Amino acid sequence: xxxxxxxxxxxDYQLIPSNDYRxxxxxxxxxxxxxxxxxxxxxxxxxxxxxxALFEVGNYHRFVQSVDPLIEQVIIDNIFVHRGEKIFEGxxxxxxxxxxxxxxxxxxxxxxKSLTNIDTEHQLAKGLLALCIRKRGKTxxxxxxxxxxxxxxxxxxxxxxELVIVSSFYVEYLDQVMLLRNVLILIAMAVLIGREIAMIWxxxxxxxx
Numbered sequence: 001x002x003x004x005x006x007x008x009x010x011x012d013y014q015l016i017p018s019n020d021y022r023x024x025x026x027x028x029x030x031x032x033x034x035x036x037x038x039x040x041x042x043x044x045x046x047x048x049x050x051x052x053a054l055f056e057v058g059n060y061h062r063f064v065q066s067v068d069p070l071i072e073q074v075i076i077d078n079i080f081v082h083r084g085e086k087i088f089e090g091x092x093x094x095x096x097x098x099x100x101x102x103x104x105x106x107x108x109x110x111x112x113k114s115l116t117n118i119d120t121e122h123q124l125a126k127g128l129l130a131l132c133i134r135k136r137g138k139t140x141x142x143x144x145x146x147x148x149x150x151x152x153x154x155x156x157x158x159x160x161x162e163l164v165i166v167s168s169f170y171v172e173y174l175d176q177v178m179l180l181r182n183v184l185i186l187i188a189m190a191v192l193i194g195r196e197i198a199m200i201w202x203x204x205x206x207x208x209x
Contacts, residue, residue, distance in 0.1 A: 005034065005037075006034050006035060006036075006037035006038050007038065007042070009031050009034045009035065010035065010038055010042050010045075010046065012027070013027055013028070013031075013046060013049075021052075021053035021054075021056045021057045022053075022057060024049060024050060024053040025050065025053050025054065025057065025059075028046065028050045028053075035047075040077070041082075044073075044079065044082060045083075047070050048070070048082070048087060050066070051063060051066055051067050051070060051091070051094075052094075054066060055094050055097075055098060058101070060098040060099075060101050060102050061102065063094070063095075064095060064098050064099065064102070067091055067094065067095050067098075068095075070091060071088070071091050071092070071095070074087060074088050074091065075088070089115060089118060089119060089122070092111055092114070092115045093112075093115060093122075093124065093125055095111055096111040096112045096115065096125070096132075097128060099111070100128060100131070100132055100135075103135075105132045105133075105135050105136040106136065108128070108132045109129060109132045109133060109136065112125050112126075112128055112129040113129065116129065116207070126207050129206070129207050130203045130207055133202070133203045133206050133207075134199065134203060138199075138202070140195075140198075141195055141198075141199055144191050144192075144194070144195040145192075145195065147188075147191055148188040148189075148191040148192045148195075149188075151184050151185075151187055151188035151191070152184075152185070154184050155181050155184040155185045155188065158180060158181040158184065159181055162174070162177045162178065162181065
């Protein structure tokens with residue numbers, strides 16, 4: 001009787017429109033204990049779909065909490081492919097994406113590196129890994145940006161002094177001031193370009209390692 005009731009709730013859940021994610025979440029929250037009596041495949045169906053709904057509505061905190069037991073169960077039951085889909089890799093990628101959206105870049109990077117080791121051709125994982133590395137940044141990357149900003153402000157200040165003071169009262173120093181201004185601008189641009197080249201090299205090294 002209990003099994004039949006669980007199956008009826010399972011059928012009712014399946015009738016919820018596929019894009020009604022909030023409706024699926026509400027139904028699952030209301031009857032979650034009932035689904036424990038389902039067959040393994042049906043129970044997995046519901047939990048996978050529920051976690052997908054959490055992810056799609058942007059409830060990343062709850063998704064991360066909910067997906068961990070599901071990943072553990074998939075590993076314990078040795079079910080890495082379900083209904084033609086690589087659910088283990090899919091769950092790992094979504095967890096990494098959720099951590100990225102929560103700005104937990106270190107956690108996302110750790111998962112994505114494991115995922116790219118499992119599937120070296122997982123281009124979405126590699127793309128997200130590169131984005132996480134860039135978002136996390138490095139001390140030298142942030143510092144170089146600050147240096148370039150200081151240099152550009154200095155160049156602007158010199159330009160202001162050049163136009164207002166030097167060109168009117170100290171014409172004999174105009175060439176030196178213009179040279180200094182241009183040198184500062186060139187250095188600032190070189191720092192910005194250099195930091196981007198260095199970051200691209202660093203990301204490529206990390207992604208391919």
